[in-house]
Amino acid sequence: MTKASRLIAFTMPIMMLIMNLSMVAALWFGGLQVNAGTMTEGQIIAFINYLTQILFSLLMIAFILMMASRAKISTERIIEVLETEVDIKDEESSKDLKITKGEIVFENVSFRYERAKGEPVLKNISFKVESGQTVAILGGTGSGKTSLVSLIPRLYDVTDGRILIDNIDIREYKLDSLRKAIGMVLQKSILFSGTIRDNLKWGNEHLSDNKMIEACKTACAHDFIISFPEQYDTVLGQGGVNLSGGQKQRLSIARTLIKEPKILILDDSTSAVDMETEAKIQNALKQIKGCTIIIIAQRITSVMNADKIIVLEDGEIVAEGNHEELLKNSPIYQDIYHSQIREGDIIND
Ligand SMILES: Nc1ncnc2c1ncn2[C@@H]1O[C@H](COP(=O)(O)OP(=O)(O)OP(=O)(O)O)[C@@H](O)[C@H]1O
Ligand SMILES: [Mg+2]
Known part of the structure; x- marks a missing residue:
C-alpha cells in the first residue's frame, strides 16, 4: 500500500x-509561427485540443496502472486473511457429543498466551461448577478472568491441565457442538448497524418473535425496546451508537439467551447496568432451568448471590466459597468487601 501511494505521489x-509544459511549448512555438504567418490561430487551438486529449488519455493510463497496483496489494491482504489457518481445530478423535448437564471442571489448568513471555496468565486453576449452579469470578483488572472463561469455549487451548464438561475433556467435543452449548456475552458488546430485531436474531433468523421477546424480558431489555417509537424495528447505528452502555449490554445478553445455551458466561456484562436492574436480570437468569452460569464481575454486589464465588488474583485462585463463608474466612474477600461497601449501606438481597 505504501508502495502504491509513493508511486502516486511521485508520478502525479x-x-x-x-x-x-507541453501546453506552454505549443503556445510559444505556435505564437512564433503565427507571427511569421505560416500558421493560423485556429490551427494552434486545434493542435492544443488534440494535445490535451492525448495527454489526458496518458494520464488515465497511468492512473489505471496505479489503481491496479493498489488492487493487487489489497487482494494479497484479503487472501492472506482468508488463508490463515485456524490454530484450534477439531481433532480426529473429536466426537459429535451433546452437552446435556453443563457441569464444568477445571483440573490444574495453566495458560499462557502464545508468544507472550514471562509468567503464565493462569496458574494451576482447579475448581468445579455443578450443573445449574451460578458461579461468580471476582478479581481486579488483569487478574485473568476473561482469559479463564475464554478457555471454556476453546477460544484458546490450555497450556497445561485440562477442562472437563460433563466429565469429558473439551478437546474431545467437536468445536461446533461445544460452542453451540456455550453462550458467551463478551466484555465489550458488539452490535451491528441494522434493526434491533436483526441484531437479536443474528445467526438464528428462523426464531419466533415470542422467543425473542422472552429473552429480552429475561435480560430486562424488553421495556426499553418497546419505549422506542419503532420498538424492535428501531435501527441501530454502527456498533449501536444510539444506545446507552447499559442498553447495549442488555441487548447482548438477550442475544446470547436466544441461543438457549447450557452454559452461560457473562463477562462483566452488567457493569454499565444499575444495581437494581442487575439484580432483576440475575433473578430472571436463575429461573432458567438447568443452565450453568458463570458471571465475571468487579462489583461485589454483583456476585453476592452466586452459589460459589472464586476470587482471582494474578492468575491464581486466592479464595473460593459462598458469600457468607468468604466473608467469615477470607481476609482478601473481606478487604474487597469493605473497600466497596461503606458501612451503613443497605444491601438488598
Ligand atoms: N490476547 C492476549 N495476548 C496476550 N496477552 C493477553 C491477551 N489478552 C490478555 N492478555 C494478558 O493476560 C492478562 C489477563 O488478562 P485478562 O483479560 O484475562 O484480565 P481480566 O481479569 O479479564 O481483566 P479485566 O477485569 O480488565 O477485564 C493481562 O495481563 C493481559 O495483559
Ligand atoms: Mg476481562
Whole structure:
C-alpha cells in the first residue's frame, strides 16, 4: 500500500508538469509561427485540443496502472486473511457429543498466551461448577478472568491441565457442538448497524418473535425496546451508537439467551447496568432451568448471590466459597468487601 501511494505521489506531479509544459511549448512555438504567418490561430487551438486529449488519455493510463497496483496489494491482504489457518481445530478423535448437564471442571489448568513471555496468565486453576449452579469470578483488572472463561469455549487451548464438561475433556467435543452449548456475552458488546430485531436474531433468523421477546424480558431489555417509537424495528447505528452502555449490554445478553445455551458466561456484562436492574436480570437468569452460569464481575454486589464465588488474583485462585463463608474466612474477600461497601449501606438481597 505504501508502495502504491509513493508511486502516486511521485508520478502525479510529473505528469501534470509534462502536461502543462507541453501546453506552454505549443503556445510559444505556435505564437512564433503565427507571427511569421505560416500558421493560423485556429490551427494552434486545434493542435492544443488534440494535445490535451492525448495527454489526458496518458494520464488515465497511468492512473489505471496505479489503481491496479493498489488492487493487487489489497487482494494479497484479503487472501492472506482468508488463508490463515485456524490454530484450534477439531481433532480426529473429536466426537459429535451433546452437552446435556453443563457441569464444568477445571483440573490444574495453566495458560499462557502464545508468544507472550514471562509468567503464565493462569496458574494451576482447579475448581468445579455443578450443573445449574451460578458461579461468580471476582478479581481486579488483569487478574485473568476473561482469559479463564475464554478457555471454556476453546477460544484458546490450555497450556497445561485440562477442562472437563460433563466429565469429558473439551478437546474431545467437536468445536461446533461445544460452542453451540456455550453462550458467551463478551466484555465489550458488539452490535451491528441494522434493526434491533436483526441484531437479536443474528445467526438464528428462523426464531419466533415470542422467543425473542422472552429473552429480552429475561435480560430486562424488553421495556426499553418497546419505549422506542419503532420498538424492535428501531435501527441501530454502527456498533449501536444510539444506545446507552447499559442498553447495549442488555441487548447482548438477550442475544446470547436466544441461543438457549447450557452454559452461560457473562463477562462483566452488567457493569454499565444499575444495581437494581442487575439484580432483576440475575433473578430472571436463575429461573432458567438447568443452565450453568458463570458471571465475571468487579462489583461485589454483583456476585453476592452466586452459589460459589472464586476470587482471582494474578492468575491464581486466592479464595473460593459462598458469600457468607468468604466473608467469615477470607481476609482478601473481606478487604474487597469493605473497600466497596461503606458501612451503613443497605444491601438488598
Ligand atoms: N490476547 C492476549 N495476548 C496476550 N496477552 C493477553 C491477551 N489478552 C490478555 N492478555 C494478558 O493476560 C492478562 C489477563 O488478562 P485478562 O483479560 O484475562 O484480565 P481480566 O481479569 O479479564 O481483566 P479485566 O477485569 O480488565 O477485564 C493481562 O495481563 C493481559 O495483559
Ligand atoms: Mg476481562
